[in-house]
Amino acid sequence: MQGEIIIIAILASLACVIPGVFLLLRKMALISDAISHSILPGIVIGYLIKQSLNTPYPIIGAVVFAMIMVVTSEALHRSNLVKPDTAIAVVFPPLFSLGVLLVTLLAGNVHLDTDAVLLGELAFAPLDRMMVAGYSVPKSLVKMLLIVIFNGGIIILLFKELKVSTFDPILSKSLGFSPSFLHYLLMLMTSITAVGAFDSVGAVLVLAFMITPAATALLLTNSLFVMVFISFGLAIASSILGVLLALQLDAGISGAISTVMGGFFILAYFFSPLNGMVTKLKHKMNIKHEYALSIILYHLSNHCDAHNMETECSYSHLKEQFSYSERYLKKIVHKAVEAGLIKQKNRVFHITERGRNDARLHISH
Amino acid sequence: MENINNNIAIEVEDLTVAYHHKPVLWDIDTQVEKGVISAIIGPNGAGKSTLLKAMLSLIPISSGTISFFGSPLKKMRRHVAYVPQRSEVDWDFPTTVVDVVTMGSYGALGWITPPGKKERKLAMEALEKVGMEEFANRQIRELSGGQQQRTFIARALVQDASIYLMDEPFAGVDAATEQSIIEVLRELRAQGKTLVIVHHDLLTVREYFDHVILLNVHTIATGPVETTFTTENLQKTYKGKFNALKGGIDELTL
């Protein structure tokens, strides 16, 4: 049972990550949040058709409403009535409200508990089963597997096209890959995934699953290809750890998984070799050092042949001229001496040949 | 001490601005005397806008000092006015022309104090100087590029500063607007103000400016137009992109 839960969780997060990477890069993270809220009325209407969630109608209804959300907000934006982010912000609330209204009016409390729809509950997923090739498997597993295959298929077939249209839509058009087709395809993928995952993950956390691993990966690499793979890895790791965490605390699984995903993001934020804050701080120090050093070398190479060398190139003069603290100056000078760029005689500095060359390089940067 | 009669209006020393370990401006040294109209010239990506923004502490700098009449910006804000590029503002904002110009008086008002009749009057006077008084109550989104630019300049005039920093004020404006702007600038110079302007049109440098700063990540050259705006310096600044003007500087004075 536990194993099945983990598998479903992994499949759900993999399914979400695939569109998630592109949504993040195309600056459409919040549209997917809006989509996941907008699908509620579609699900309810679909449910009402046959009084059951186990028909394709809820999914169809959800996709319909997701598309309504996308098309309406784009139409609003294009008509110049509102800004693009405002358009999204005003379209999903009424759709969601409609959904809640329908639930309370028509569906009662029977199967469509708002809580469950929004929050999902992975723990219950294995309870709903079906037969496949003689084996009893959870329905969610089959559903998520199909979505993973669908999403995965699209990304494998259209990776090149998606990549170009994300980074350079104009180029994409000239190459014959219609950016708007790819855009709507991505929206479709997002909608289907959101619908598919809502009962296990919950509509609200679909966003978390889509965006967080992708964002973490973005902090770790500059290559789209690598980013996708890192996202996969993070999705899998987070799912496993999340389920374990949830079982330990006896808490909700999707919440636990998003928390773990968040934890990875925070780690990457600070320690990423590419982008991390800690790394950046070190770099900043280095640039400062390098710059201070080059100023001093420049100064020495200009003034250290003259007869006022005693005054111009002395330790005390340098300190005065450049207003560095005693400690800082000592550090730079020490490094320079070690690197063979300057020599110290008594309290006066002489620049070496190497130092002179170095200074020249820096100036003609 | 705010000594506005100091001869050097702006002094930049050892200014370095780096973005993600890449220097955008490296070791910039330049001086602008009081009462000149100075142009910042350089190819795209040379750091021209960045230089203005760094001077105004709008972006973080890695090292260097900038002083206005010998003092840091903090003490001299009353005397410095900024006109950003038109594209850096949302012209769909619900406001009228006179409203925008009135914003120029906010600095003098300080926090919380709302603008009153006096500020409104100053705004109208500034609008008259740029020939836009008829447009006072026009919505800013209905303006042409030239009208927008003039509105911006009027806003700066309201501040009655001693130093004006402008980013591409002549970009995308019609000939008539360009003329009226340069007249306003010349009048400011006659009043003893100092102007530093990011400029993109090499053909008009000799005519409009007294002083020039040639920039391409480093300061290539800085000084009076006659001595500094030379073919040689331009070639160094534009590094090969200048070949189209093989005839040299004289070809520029068309």
Next chain:
Amino acid sequence: MSLLYDMIFDYTLRNVALGTFLLGLGSGAVGSFMTLRGESLLGDAIAHATLPGVALAYMLTNTKDPLVLLIGAAIAGVLGIGAITAITRTTKIDNDGANGIILSIFFGFGLLLLTYIQKLPQSSQAGLDRFIFGQAATIIAKDVVIIAIVQVFVLVVVTLFFKEFKSSTFDPQSTTVMGFNQKIIDAIFATLLVAVIVVGLQTVGVILISALLITPAAAARQWTHSLKTMVITSSLFSAFSGMIGSLLSASRNNLPTGPMIVLVLTAFLIFSFLFGAKRGIVLRKIALIKRERSFDHNRIMLALDNLAQSHDDTSLAHSSKTIGLMVQQTHGMHRMLKQLAQKGLLIQSEEASYALSKQGELYVKNLKNEGGLYAG
């Protein structure tokens, strides 16, 4: 209507109506600036981010006192804004991504805590659920007081710093140069945002609170070009929608308050889009039709002038068919000719034949002076 009667005399309904009305006042004002700053979706992100604050506040103090939970929510909200700012400033992740990440991480963590709490023996769902889905129907007098205080605070701050908000939203760079520290303005603004969101959560819930801020602002924008008017209109739209929505939901036992308020807000919005005085779709269409009609009229006038010139006789009347051939149009010819005759520019003689009147000749002369059909 008994509803209106109840609104004044029924204790609960009065509180609900008053509370939601007051709520809208501050929300609409703050929302105006958010839409203009391009931060329409920030409210949604921050609303979600408050959840762990609420949960932790409960866990640490073991009370469901709204004030305590509110403070927890506020702290989480402020941290959320700070985190978003930090991410956008220090990484290559953009604003949209940062909002999405903070929303997800905070809310996910909040859900983790929430589900953990719900397993604890003493806790019950109700109080915390209120924060996710809102339950205006249970507003009591104490809540109204809190709401009122916060709204008054927000409105006072907006009034005091109106010019700073205005200038920094329009042109943050120039405003900074003038000496207004952008960070301070952003901080004040963030405080207002967190304040309205946190008090609004109880009424409409996490998911819909951003609508209370943004929708009225978008609606108000359609009616005016003045920032002051927009802010005031937005506040009023939000306030009245809140009141009407909550009254509607009270009229039938089952209707949830948040969604009703949002639907009323959206109705205001759609109305504004269509009929808004400045940019409304219907008005735009009307203006377009007018322009096209005057264009067609002018073509007819010029055509008649042409005919008059070639026949060297201005009093000769021409059939509508002839005129139609000249302008290469038959559709609606009769109607347009009649309209022009009504205006006095044409004289109708016998059967559907028209000639230029004296006034018409003058009209054509003016038209040609101004540059003809395509002038102006």
